[in-house]
Amino acid sequence: MIRDITIGQYYPAESRIHRLDPRVKIVCTLLFLVSLFIQNSLAGYVIATVFLGAVIRLSEVPLKYIVKGLKPIVILLLFTVAMNLFLTQGGGRLVHFWIFTITENGLRTSVFMAVRLMYLVAGSSIMTFTTSPNGLTDGMEKLLHPLNKVNIPVHEVAMMMSIALRFIPILLEETDKIMKAQMARGADFESGNIIQRAKAMIPILVPLFVSAFRRANDLAMAMEARCYHGGEGRTKMKPLKYKARDRMTYIITVVYVAAAFAAGRFADFKLWIF
Amino acid sequence: MEMIHAEKLIYEYDRRDEDGNIVGTNRAIDGVDIDIPQGSFVAVLGHNGSGKSTLAKHMNAILVPTGGTMWVDGRDTKDPAELWNVRQTAGMVFQNPDNQIIGTVVEEDVGFGPENLGVPTEEIWKRVEDSLRSVGMIEYRKASPNKLSGGQKQRVAIAGVIAMEPKCIVLDEPTAMLDPNGRKEVIRAVEKLRKEKKVTVILITHYMEEVIDADQVFVMDGGHIVMHGTPREIFSRVEELKSYRMDVPQVTMLAEELRRRGLEIPGGILRREELVEALCRLR
Numbered sequence: 001m002i003r004d005i006t007i008g009q010y011y012p013a014e015s016r017i018h019r020l021d022p023r024v025k026i027v028c029t030l031l032f033l034v035s036l037f038i039q040n041s042l043a044g045y046v047i048a049t050v051f052l053g054a055v056i057r058l059s060e061v062p063l064k065y066i067v068k069g070l071k072p073i074v075i076l077l078l079f080t081v082a083m084n085l086f087l088t089q090g091g092g093r094l095v096h097f098w099i100f101t102i103t104e105n106g107l108r109t110s111v112f113m114a115v116r117l118m119y120l121v122a123g124s125s126i127m128t129f130t131t132s133p134n135g136l137t138d139g140m141e142k143l144l145h146p147l148n149k150v151n152i153p154v155h156e157v158a159m160m161m162s163i164a165l166r167f168i169p170i171l172l173e174e175t176d177k178i179m180k181a182q183m184a185r186g187a188d189f190e191s192g193n194i195i196q197r198a199k200a201m202i203p204i205l206v207p208l209f210v211s212a213f214r215r216a217n218d219l220a221m222a223m224e225a226r227c228y229h230g231g232e233g234r235t236k237m238k239p240l241k242y243k244a245r246d247r248m249t250y251i252i253t254v255v256y257v258a259a260a261f262a263a264g265r266f267a268d269f270k271l272w273i274f
Numbered sequence: 275m276e277m278i279h280a281e282k283l284i285y286e287y288d289r290r291d292e293d294g295n296i297v298g299t300n301r302a303i304d305g306v307d308i309d310i311p312q313g314s315f316v317a318v319l320g321h322n323g324s325g326k327s328t329l330a331k332h333m334n335a336i337l338v339p340t341g342g343t344m345w346v347d348g349r350d351t352k353d354p355a356e357l358w359n360v361r362q363t364a365g366m367v368f369q370n371p372d373n374q375i376i377g378t379v380v381e382e383d384v385g386f387g388p389e390n391l392g393v394p395t396e397e398i399w400k401r402v403e404d405s406l407r408s409v410g411m412i413e414y415r416k417a418s419p420n421k422l423s424g425g426q427k428q429r430v431a432i433a434g435v436i437a438m439e440p441k442c443i444v445l446d447e448p449t450a451m452l453d454p455n456g457r458k459e460v461i462r463a464v465e466k467l468r469k470e471k472k473v474t475v476i477l478i479t480h481y482m483e484e485v486i487d488a489d490q491v492f493v494m495d496g497g498h499i500v501m502h503g504t505p506r507e508i509f510s511r512v513e514e515l516k517s518y519r520m521d522v523p524q525v526t527m528l529a530e531e532l533r534r535r536g537l538e539i540p541g542g543i544l545r546r547e548e549l550v551e552a553l554c555r556l557r
């Protein structure tokens with residue numbers, strides 16, 4: 001059913017990764033992404049694979065979920081691999097036919113590039129799989145709190161994000177209802193070319209917008225009635241507090257980044273052309 | 275001690291044409307005097323557009339009177355310095371259950387009010403648990419509000435208000451969008467609260483059945499209070515109620531018809547048992 005759609009693809013479980021403070025997960029994900037870019041060596045990738053594998057294992061998210069998450073980037077991936085494969089020159093020539101030449105360097109860069117892209121997506125999807133949308137907004141709010149000093153309304157933005165998340169299923173359900181109502185009046189959403197179909201969406205969007213504004217108005221009133229007056233003087237029901245495991249995670253991640261970087265520099269090894 | 279006290283309350287809003295030009299003013303509330311003692315259960319009845327919701331919004335300082343004064347627990351709602359105190363004293367539950375739940379998890383939503391008041395974290399948890407228990411929703415504390423029924427959502431909304439520890443709860447047609455079962459659930463929850471927490475309850479509604487336990491009933495029409503009394507007094511004036519386009523409960527209606535045909539039945543019968551008793555006494 002349409003109301004069962006979860007956004008941010010959260011995978012509910014009680015694993016060690018799930019229990020971490022959202023701030024830790026956000027920062028460590030960023031560190032992991034950085035680690036993929038500051039090195040480009042076989043040893044570095046081996047370490048990254050071990051690290052990512054361990055995290056996936058600990059998160060108790062089934063591997064097939066993560067693989068499924070890679071689907072949207074397949075085209076991008078193929079394109080990048082092809083470009084790197086044929087356009088990078090240097091090193092010994094491996095294959096040559098007509099105008100295409102695959103060199104050792106080309107193969108090496110394209111494989112590394114593909115791995116890097118896949119790890120990027122897998123690494124960040126682990127974060128969204130293990131953190132509830134609200135956890136993410138809370139974490140963001142706390143992390144970006146210093147920006148308050150330069151007059152960026154961090155609390156308000158975070159509040160808007162969490163309210164938007166709350167209303168996604170409600171608006172989806174409403175869209176469904178409006179579509180059925182318009183279909184009952186003879187609207188046709190399936191046939192015609194793309195422009196005709198886009199035009200057919202107008203009778204859905206207009207009532208949807210009207211009702212969204214009405215809801216927003218009601219909600220604002222309900223929030224005011226419950227004494228909401230911005231972030232000032234507000235306490236938290238679930239305040240974020242670093243625990244021992246959060247500090248450990250920071251240390252482990254930093255050690256990993258350093259190791260991946262150092263391995264690429266000082267302890268790299270060659271396996272054929274890689 | 276008066277919980278809510280209004281004197282010559284007037285609320286006007288501008289009527290505009292399609293270009294947004296003011297073409298006149300409408301009076302939603304016109305010279306209303308109301309007195310609601312602390313701890314009582316008061317119902318406000320009225321047809322659509324009678325001004326009952328507008329009156330409710332004044333009790334929470336969402337609307338400020340154009341003329342006259344509204345005091346909530348001795349505080350003038352027009353005074354900006356008292357705004358948050360007024361809102362904490364008189365909590366408000368609205369009609370649409372979907373549009374008043376802010377949190378994505380039930381317990382987070384109930385905690386929203388106390389969070390805004392700056393209540394310390396441990397205290398928030400205590401209040402959330404306490405208020406969810408009092409509306410019978412404690413087993414749903416971790417659930418997503420989207421998966422609840424209308425009646426359950428409305429009970430969560432009530433819990434959200436209770437968690438702010440108000441002296442008075444204003445329910446603005448809390449059952450208008452619910453099915454009969456949901457309606458019963460909500461009314462039962464409100465009743466329980468009234469008995470356990472001794473809060474003043476102001477119920478705005480157009481369902482007659484919900485007001486038979488009230489201490490006082492006000493009937494509004496066209497921005498005025500047109501009838502005022504105990505439920506029994508109000509319901510014995512069937513013809514007058516009908517002239518304000520209000521439906522009378524079936525039992526009351528039947529009793530009234532029988533009385534008119536010459537049976538000796540007292541006026542203002544509210545419950546089925548009362549009618550049965552009155553009929554048995556006839557023999």
